[in-house]
Structure formats: structure tokens, C-alpha cells
Amino acid sequence: MDFTYSNEQLALQETLQRFIGRDYGFDRRREHSRTALGFSADAWARYAELGLLALPFPEELGGLGGNAVDIMLVMELMGRGLLLEPFLSTIVMCGGLLRDAGSEPLRGKMLQRMGAGELKAALACYEAAGRYDLSHVACAAVRSGAGWRLSGEKTVVLDAPSADYFLVSARSSGHAGEPHGISVFLVAREAAGVSLFAYPTQSGGRAADVRLDGVAVDEAALIGAAGDGLALVERAVDRGIAALCAEAVGIMTALNEATLNHLKTRKQFGVPIGKFQALQHRMADMFIAAEQARSMAVNAAVYADSLDAAARRRAASGAKAYIGQAARLVGQQAVQMHGAMGVVDELIVSHYFKRLTMIDLSLGDVDFHLARFSDMLS
Amino acid sequence: MDLKYTAAEDAFRAEVRAFLETRLPADIRTRMSLGKRFVKDDMIRWQKILHAQGWGAVMWPQRFGGTGWNVIQQHIFEEERADIGAPPQNAFSLKMLAPVLMTFANAAQQDYFLPRILAAEDWWCQGYSEPGSGSDLASLRTSAHAQGDHYLVNGQKTWNTLGQYADWIFCLVRTSAEGRPQQGISFLLIDMKSPGITVKPITMLDGEHEINEIWFDNVKVPAHNLVGEENKGWTYAKFLLTHERTNNAGIGYCKRALKKLKEIAGRQLANGRPLIEDARFRDRIAQVELELMALEITNLRVLSATASESRALGPEVSVLKIKGSEIQQTLAELQMHALGPDALPYLRDALDADWIADPLFAQHYREYAPPLSGQYFNLRKTTIYAGSTEIQKNIISQLILGL
Secondary structure, three states: OEOOOOHHHHHHHHHHHHHHHHHOOHHHHHHHHHOOOOOOHHHHHHHHHHOHHHOOOOHHHOOOOOOHHHHHHHHHHHHHHOOOOOHHHHHHHHHHHHHHHOOHHHHHHHHHHHHOOOOOEEEEOOOHHHOOOOOOOOOEEEEEOOEEEEEEEEEEEEOHHHOOEEEEEEEOOOOOOOOOOEEEEEEEOOOOOEEEEEEEOOOOOEEEEEEEEEEEEEHHHEEOOOOEHHHHHHHHHHHHHHHHHHHHHHHHHHHHHHHHHHHHHOEEOOEEHHHOHHHHHHHHHHHHHHHHHHHHHHHHHHHHOOOOHHHHHHHHHHHHHHHHHHHHHHHHHHHHHOHHHHHOOOOHHHHHHHHHHHHHHOOOOHHHHHHHHHHOOO | OEOOOOHHHHHHHHHHHHHHHHHOOHHHHHHHHOOOOOOHHHHHHHHHHHHHHOOOOOOOOHHHOOOOOOHHHHHHHHHHHHHHOOOOOOHHHHHHHHHHHHHHOOHHHHHHHHHHHHOOOOOEEEEOOEOOEOOOHHHOOOEEEEEOOEEEEEEEEEEEEOHHHOOEEEEEEEOOOOOOHHHHEEEEEEEOOOOOEEEEEEEOOOOOEEEEEEEEEEEEEEHHHEEOOOOOHHHHHHHHHHHHHHHOOOHHHHHHHHHHHHHHHHHOEEOOEEHHHOHHHHHHHHHHHHHHHHHHHHHHHHHHHHHHOOOOOOOOHHHHHHHHHHHHHHHHHHHHHHHHHHHOOOOHHHHOOOOOOOHHHOOOOOOOOHHHHHHHHHHHHHHOOOOOHHHHHHHHHHHHOOO
């Protein structure tokens, strides 16, 4: 057991922290969020230069061979800086899935370019009727000559508008809700029959509903074995969950710092409001919640690369369910204790709160993951 | 960053487990697992067995006869101890008083008292709270007047745990009325056999005798039983409380209680089906299991950080105390609620080791049931003792957050 970070990890953290401090302040973030792209192409290029985009990829493909704990460190800072770039979608979820299950030619073709910042991808794994259930796949994959044709609709695909490729879960056999019969395909954004309904998200990012109308892909677009795709998607999503948990911890820590600062400087009745015990104890609750959340995020990260699906799922769902609740407490109370300043757009506080809220609602909310964790109780 | 145990740590766990399996007396193990009434002799016997193995004090450094184990090893031992159902050791002596003696006492005191604690020759209890001094401990009034080679102690302590069995008591006493209340307190070791001491039982809400009032009427205490300096006792007292609170996280205890909760929920029936199949009840178990998962890691993070920075535990133990005590309470609450209507019978005698269920009803009788409601009532104390939750939040606000 070891709770320390390596020197490389600390250096990585410091580099990103410096970048955020110098080049990605709250005002810049606001500007990036309002552009058509919804994030900064320059920042994305900088991440590539810093090696962040190649972090989890194998060294023979130009990667750094990093693990989920490295990702955790990056995501925590992405939370603190409220970074908008599609790191989670492209690198953590799609990159991870391709790394794990892509054919050699596909890995060679995709990962290097992803790591260099030249390609972006989004994971299209949810459908309207399935809510957060990854096995509820109605989108059809039908054999057609030497390839496949895909038809269906994937909803709220994170970072879809800027993606060059989608990894799509589609059903090659069986019925929605069944674990078997799901296959994963790599689909180019430019392929005929792909259309998007794109929108900004509540937390400043971008997403889209993606429609596939008889989209033709060749056999090489199939990732892994036909019908066995659910395990791949689950693994990618579990890894995404661990990353989102780290992001939430970064936000909670920053939000607690902001709130504490407010309690020490805002005066009413002639004293800093932090002198009132009602507020002190609530702040203590927020501090405890963030510390406990951090422990759960560490646990999720440590298991995120595990091939033991049950252990990984337990850690991921446990963390997501716990952190969703902790984040609700911290987010809501941070707004409350900032008073009216907490409910305006001008301060970063409301933006942290909105991001925390949307993190809970992404990749399975508290209820979903509590149920998943609960059903696994021995 | 790696949460997996190393091969050496796994081997250590196996060694601890093997020792516990072979050396924990079967009668003690049975009494513990059935939640029978506390037996002092069990703890004494067990302490002597541990001492013979060289494991009498898992938290102590080797130079005082401890194991010298690191925090991970201590955690493993505590987890295995609780899991198998071995009695806890006397925390008042081993985990609270001993660190104070090692840090602040003179060599003669260390040489006399520490080995006796290890060998279970002395049973220690704590004399902190008074009727007028609970959370505001520094306002305590029990007085000690220096008279030549001894102090004369007068006053009353309360909420004293298991003092009815104690050979010695460590006491906070007032030796000066000058300055701030914290400045006139001293830390005194008092022989419970001293003339003038009266122990009066207090019955708790579960009907049991666990705590006492202790009265001091002109009790003569040799001056050499003063720890450290006169009027510096508040420093030692706070140091002790920090140690006490770490132990209050109770991770091992909670893990065993969680396991037991699942067993009970698996045996209790609702509509003819095991209760644990009821999603509503199972979700409540899941929630407390999540809290415990998080606390276990938080606990190790805190201990590892202090160990690697070579510093003493600080106010962060308040986080462990708050969460640990709440989790203990929730687990006890769920165990009781798992019983449903079977939580109502008050079978006081069933807590006796030799009690036998009425054979007419023996089929319905489940041996785990009788202690559970009492345990729930009893454990309401955990968020009150060792500094209430509200006091812990004051500590966090002031010492960690700087409010």
C-alpha cells in the first residue's frame, strides 16, 4: 500500500497547474465556452505538446504508458480549471477502448494521431429509452456484404460535435436490454448517413444526439468480436466514471477553498460570517465530504485499469454514487453560503456548481450507481 | 499510489490470522460473536496471550516493548482482530495513557507503568469529564492541593467507563486557579485502592452498567504520580484526545458489523424471502458500506501522511472520529431494524454467557437477535464521547479551516 505520488506524477500535475494558472483563467474559459467549437483548439494543441493526450497510450505508439492514477491527477486539475476540452471522451474513454480492444492496424492508425491532438473521438453508448443502461441498445448493426450497416439514434453523446470519429454501440443480435449481441463500431463523422443534433451542455461543454441512417462501415470498423461489445463499453465507461470522479474532487476542493475564503472575508453584523457556528459546521461538513470523496476517487482510479470487471464496477459505481451525493452537498452549500453572489453567472462558484451537477447526471447518476452497487452486495 | 497490499503485507496478514485462529480461546470468541455481556477476565486473558506473543501493544514503538509495526500493519492487525471477534484491548491504557507516558512522563514512571500495562497487571480508566465539565472540559474543578510529598484530591469525575474494574485512573485535576482555565490543570495518576475513592454505577439506557461516577474525598496521591509538569496537563490531555479519536474510527469493528448486518439481513425474512433481497433495505446497507469504504481509505491516507511526514496526528483525526462514530451508529441501527418486530423483546438474561433459550420457542429464537436493540441504544454514545460531533466540527473549523 502506498499513498504517495511519483515524481513524474507530481511533475505532470505541476505542469498542468502552471498552464491553467497562466493560460486558462476563468475569463478565458468563459470565452472558449462561447465559441462555436466550445473549447480551445490552442489548449488542445498544448495538451498534445505536454504529452497529456498520449498519457494512457502504449510507448510503442508514442504514448507515455500512463495508468488511471495519472489520469486521475489530470482530471482533478481539469476540474479545478473547469477545462472544456474533450479529454475525457477522446483520450480516456475512446482512446482507452481502442487501446484495449482495437486491432493492431486500427491502434496504429488512431492512437498515434489522437496522442498528437490530430483526432478526436466520442463514445456513443446511450439511447433515450435506456437512460443509463449500456445494454439497452436498439441501434441496429446488420451485415451487408463484407461490412455492416448501422441504423439508430444515440443520445447525449458527450463531445460529439467536435469528434472526427464515434465509437458506437450497436446491436448485431438479440434485443435491447440483453447483454449479448452488442458490437462496437468505429464510425467516421463524415460517413454518409450520420447526422447530428448538436447543443451546448449546462456546464459549458458540447454534446449531440447522433442519428445513423444505414451508415455503411467495413469489417475493420468492428472493434473486438461481434456480439461481445458490452464488456468493452462498460470498461470504457467505468474508466470514464473514475475520471469524472477525479474531476468532481478537483471541483469540490476548489469550491471549498472559494467558500472558505468567502467566509473569512465577507462581513455582516460587523464580523466575518465565518465566525457563525452554523456556517462553521456546514463548512466542516463540506470539508469532510470532499475528503471522503477523494478517498473514493482514489479507489475508483486504482481499480479503473483492472480486468476484474466485478471489482472495477464495484469501485466505479461506489465512487460515482458516493461522490454524486458529496458533490450535491458541497455544490449546494457553496452556493448557499455565498448568498446572492452564489447564484450569479459572474463568479466561478456557480460554474463549479453546474459542472458538479452535470457530472452527477453523466455516465449514471447516484440512483443508478447506488442500485448497481447495492445489487452487487454479497 | 497503490491500494493493493504488498506480498509482505499479505504474508503478515496470514501470520496474524493464523495466530488469532489458534490462540484466541474458543469461549471468548463465542461470547464476542454472540454479543454477550462484557467480561473483564476475557480482556485480561487475551492481553496476556498477546503479550506472550510480543504483540501486547501494536501501536507502541519497540523500545517500550511494542511491536514497532507501521500503520499499515497496525491496520491489518486491527482488521483481523475485529473480523475474527477477538476482544478489543484496553484502549485507556494502551492507546490513550501510554502515548502520554512515552512522550511526557519521566523514566521512572515509564519503567514502572508501561510494562505493567503490557502484561495486563494494571487496568486503567479515565478521569476526564465532570458533572459541570463535559464539552467544556477545561472548566473542570476536581482539585489537587500539593501538601509536601503528596497531593490531596477532592472532587467528582463522571462518565467514567469501566472504572468498576480499574486498578488505576488517570485524572485531570485543577492545581491552580490562576490565569486561563487551561493553565491550571495537571495530569495525575491515582491508585484506585486509595482511601477516599468511591465508585458509583450509572445505569445506561440499555440497562447495563458500563459507566460510573467517581468521587474523591481527601484522596492522598504521591507527588511522584504527577505526569510532566504541574499546570501543563491540558497539553497532555489534548495530546491524549487526539490519540483517542483516531481509534474511534473503528474501521475493523465497522467491517465486522457490516458483515454481521448482511448475515442478519440474509436470515431475517420479509414476506417469506430474505430481507436482503428487498431493494429498499439493501440500498440502506449499500449507503453505509459506501461511507465505510471511503472512511477506510481516508483513515489510511491520514495515517500514511502523518507517518511519511514524521509528524504527530493532528486535527484531521476529527474527520475520522465524526465519520467513524456515525457509521457505527448506522450499522447498529440497521442491525436492529433488520429484526423488525423481533427487535422488541428485552431479554436481559440472554446477554449472560450461559443463558439458554426456552426450548419451546428455540426454533424461532435467533441467537444474534437479543443484543441488537441494546447495542443500538448504547452506541448513541459514540457521537457524544471523546468530544461530541459538534466539538469535532469546532476543531475542524478552527484548526483546519482557520475560521
